[in-house]
Amino acid sequence: MDISGNTVFIPGSTSGIGLALARRLRAKGNTVIIGGRRTELLDELAADGFDTVRIDTADAGSIRAAANEVITRHPDLNVVVAMAGIMRVEDWHHPDGFLASAEETVTTNLLGPIRLIAAFIEHLRARPDATIVTVSSGLAFAPLAATPSYNASKAAIHMLSESLRLQLADTTVRVGELEPPSVRTALLPGQEDSGFAMPLDEFADEVIKLFESQPDAKEIQVERVKFLRYGEARGDYEQVVATLNAADPHGKH
Known part of the structure; x- marks a missing residue:
């Protein structure tokens, strides 16, 4: 993705990583x-000069309505960043400990981006240069025991991104995948103060530098996520998983 001159829609960006990137x-x-x-x-962000649209990425109707609104107001839209997501600690020893959470996670983290892409793909294909940015996670490549559905949803986003990149190669739409490590946001209780997590501003600054230096990157990876991303390729996957779960055993990721 080129770093300037775009019209970018980022659902799920009223706080955290999404807002940090939106500002930059x-x-x-x-x-x-x-x-x-x-x-x-x-309302606060509108007062700060952003155009804003209400969207619930867990609701198919809300996604369609928001897409129509964004395209109508911004016909030059050429970048969609599927930022919205949730993370829940789950106990899979019994169904009451995980089933409702798992269903909600899959709806938001996997069906949400799928529906979002469906709502925008025809518009993006008509643009001379367009980009879809998906958001997976380092946990797509090494699991945190406390968050099985989150890990699985992000692994699915990774493979979805790989597949879409192949299928859309005959169009003007590029597909990039942002792969955050643990970042100090409110994704989980206590994560904003976690010493295990990467400071938000440091993460966002590094991502913007990567967009600048690698506009055609398929995977946008800050250095800190590569420990998780490449464990299997390096041959130390088991050690990566053990280290991850020893450092962050309760899901304070």
């Missing part, structure tokens, strides 16, 4: 539309 992308000369569920946060 705007500072680089992009028009950024922020999507989210919480109207009070959208």
